[in-house]
Structure formats: C-alpha cells, structure tokens
Amino acid sequence: MDSVSHPHRTQGLGQLLARLYAGAVYVFLFLPIAIVILMSFNSAKFGAFPLQGFSLDWYRQLFQDRTIWEALSNSLIIALGTILVAVPMGTMGAFALVRYQFRLKSLFTSILVLPLVIPGLIIGISLLSFYHLLGVSTSRLTVILGHAALVLPYATLVIAARLQGFDIHLEEAAASLGAAPATVFRKVTLPVIASGIVAAALFAWTISFDEFIVTFFIIGGAKQTLPLKIWSLLKFGISPKINAASAVILTAALLLVTGGLAMMRGRK
Numbered sequence: 001m002d003s004v005s006h007p008h009r010t011q012g013l014g015q016l017l018a019r020l021y022a023g024a025v026y027v028f029l030f031l032p033i034a035i036v037i038l039m040s041f042n043s044a045k046f047g048a049f050p051l052q053g054f055s056l057d058w059y060r061q062l063f064q065d066r067t068i069w070e071a072l073s074n075s076l077i078i079a080l081g082t083i084l085v086a087v088p089m090g091t092m093g094a095f096a097l098v099r100y101q102f103r104l105k106s107l108f109t110s111i112l113v114l115p116l117v118i119p120g121l122i123i124g125i126s127l128l129s130f131y132h133l134l135g136v137s138t139s140r141l142t143v144i145l146g147h148a149a150l151v152l153p154y155a156t157l158v159i160a161a162r163l164q165g166f167d168i169h170l171e172e173a174a175a176s177l178g179a180a181p182a183t184v185f186r187k188v189t190l191p192v193i194a195s196g197i198v199a200a201a202l203f204a205w206t207i208s209f210d211e212f213i214v215t216f217f218i219i220g221g222a223k224q225t226l227p228l229k230i231w232s233l234l235k236f237g238i239s240p241k242i243n244a245a246s247a248v249i250l251t252a253a254l255l256l257v258t259g260g261l262a263m264m265r266g267r268k
Contacts, residue, residue, distance in 0.1 A: 033250065036243050036246050036247065037243070037246075037247045037250070039240055039243045040058055040059070040240055040243035040244040040246070040247045041054050041055060041056070041058075042054075042055065042058075042240055042243075043055035043057070058240040058241045058243070058244040059244045059248075061241050061244075062241050062244045062245055062248070065241070067224075067229065068226070068229060068245060070223055070224075071223065071224045071225055071226045071228070071229035072226050074140070074223045074224065074225050074226075075208075075209050075225040075226040075227070076209075077140065078140060078143050078144055078147060078208055078209075078215075078225060079147075079204070079205045079208040079209045080205075081140075081141075081144035081147075081148075082144055082147040082148050082151055082204050082205075082207075082208040083201050083204045083205060083208075085144060085145065085148040086147075086148040086151040086152050086155045086200075086204045087155050087197060087200050087201050087204060089148070089152055089155070089156075090151075090152055090154075090155025090156040090158075090159055090200050091155075091159050091193075091197065091200075093112060093152070093155075093156035093159075093160075094156050094157075094159035094160035094162075094163050094196075095163065096108070097109065097112075097156065097160050098160050098163045098164055099163075112152070112153055112156060113153045113157070114153075115149055115150050115152070115153055116153050116154075120150075120211075120213035120214050121213055123146075123149070123150070123213075123214055124146075124213050124214040124215075124216065124217030124218060125217060127142070127146045127149075127214065127217065127218050128217045128218055131218065137220065138218050138219060138220025139219075139220055140219075140223075142218045142219075142220070143214075143215055143218055143219050143225075146214050146215075146218050147204075147207070147208040147211055147214070147215075148204075150207055150208075150211065150214060151203065151204040151207050151208060154200065154203040154204070154207065155200035155201075155203060155204060156200075158196050158199050158200045158203060159193060159196040159197060159200050161196065162192075162193045162195060162196025162197075162199075163193055163196065166189070166192055166193065170188050170192075171184050171188055171189060174187070174188045202256065202257060205256065206253070209226070210227065211225075211227070212227040212228065212231065215227065215228060216228065226245075226249070230242055230245065
C-alpha cells in the first residue's frame with residue numbers, strides 16, 4: 001500500500017512545487033506593474049508607502065501636459081510607419097524563406113536575423129554613421145527605417161511560421177479554377193496567414209513604441225518620442241505623473257492586444 005501511495009505523494013508534491021514556482025514568476029513579473037499603477041493614484045508628490053491618499057490629480061496633469069501628448073503622437077506615428085514598412089517586407093521575406101529555394105539562402109537567413117543578436121547600441125551608432133555617410137539628415141523618417149530594421153526579423157519569422165503550415169494545394173485548386181494570381185493571394189492565401197500578419201503588426205508596434213537606444217541616436221532634431229520624454233523627466237525623480245503615463249500606456253497596450261487576439265479569433 002505504501003509503495004503504491006508513494007508515487008502519488010511525489011507527484012502531488014511536484015505539482016505543488018510547480019504551482020508555487022509559477023506563482024512566484026507571476027508575482028515577480030506583475031507586482032512591479034501593479035505598484036506603478038497603484039502609485040499613479042497616490043496623492044503624494046513622491047511614490048512611497050504608505051500611500052497618503054487617493055487622487056486623480058496626476059492623470060489630470062498628464063492630460064494637460066502638451067509636451068507628453070506631442071511625444072505620444074510622435075511615437076504613434078513612428079510605430080504606424082514601422083508597421084507599414086516592416087510588415088509588407090516581412091511578408092515577402094517569409095514567402096522567400098518558405099516557398100523558394102535559391103543560392104545563398106542560408107546567408108540571407110543569417111543576415112535577416114542579425115538584428116536579433118546585435119546590441120541596440122551598435123545598431124544605433126551604425127545607423128547614425130550610415131545616414132551621415134549618405135548625407136541624410138536624421139528625422140522621423142530615419143527613425144521609422146531604423147525601427148523597421150529592428151522589427152523585420154520578428155515580422156518575417158512570425159509570418160513564416162504561419163505560412164509553414166499552409167496547404168499549398170488550396171492555391172493550386174484556386175488557380176486550376178481560373179483564379180488569377182492576385183485573386184488567389186487575396187482570397188485564399190491572405191485570409192489564412194492573416195493571423196500571422198496581425199501578430200507581426202503587434203510585434204512591430206510594441207518594439208517601435210518601446211524602443212529607446214536606437215531612437216536616441218537617429219531621431220536628431222525631430223520631436224521626442226514618449227520613451228525619450230519619460231527619460232528626460234526621470235532626471236528630476238520618479239514623478240507620479242510618469243506612473244500615470246505608464247498606466248495609460250499599459251491600458252492601451254492591453255486593449256490593442258485584446259483587439260488583435262479577437263480579430264485573429266474571428267478570422268479563424
């Protein structure tokens with residue numbers, strides 16, 4: 001009897017340890033975020049426990065700060081531009097990786113994923129030197145191109161993973177019924193890989209909106225992005241207004257991800 005119950009006790013202990021470990025990981029990841037949101041409602045000027053009172057004044061100051069809104073709009077424009085550049089290029093790159101065989105394909109793949117392993121500091125300096133060599137003035141456009149270079153590997157690999165499981169016989173059947181190549185892509189291929197394209201766009205938005213190091217080097221005289229603006233505010237200490245901005249960004253990101261997942265679920 002003991003020999004039978006011993007494995008069950010061991011299995012139960014293992015499950016308990018796994019749950020405790022998972023709970024500790026979740027606490028480690030999300031407790032700092034919860035503290036930031038909590039401090040955004042603190043009436044005190046500096047975040048510290050215990051809270052001195054509940055206040056929405058920091059949100060009011062945030063929404064009245066024109067410089068923060070300008071930085072936010074600049075970040076959104078750059079992120080949208082990054083999506084428009086990186087996602088179509090990533091789609092073409094995914095088709096090249098999955099559908100075609102050509103010379104130096106392994107070299108092409110290695111170069112494609114290179115931004116994943118190069119430190120952002122090196123990429124920022126390289127892009128700044130490259131733009132200077134070409135005589136191109138740094139601006140919002142140079143930031144979009146720089147962010148697209150960072151995002152392209154993610155977009156390509158995500159769409160390629162979705163394209164890998166695509167049944168090519170569906171395209172052949174549509175073509176045999178007289179559909180033109182553009183029609184086959186629009187009505188057969190695109191709906192199937194749409195979830196991968198949406199995921200790639202979410203990756204592009206998140207990476208571009210959050211990027212600091214590369215942006216710092218190549219934004220030049222253009223207006224600040226939101227990460228650069230928050231960094232400049234941190235020179236004077238962690239104001240609850242920064243916590244309020246973080247809470248707003250987090251809420252917007254959750255809504256965006258939820259909308260993207262709902263769109264992919266609907267298409268499925």
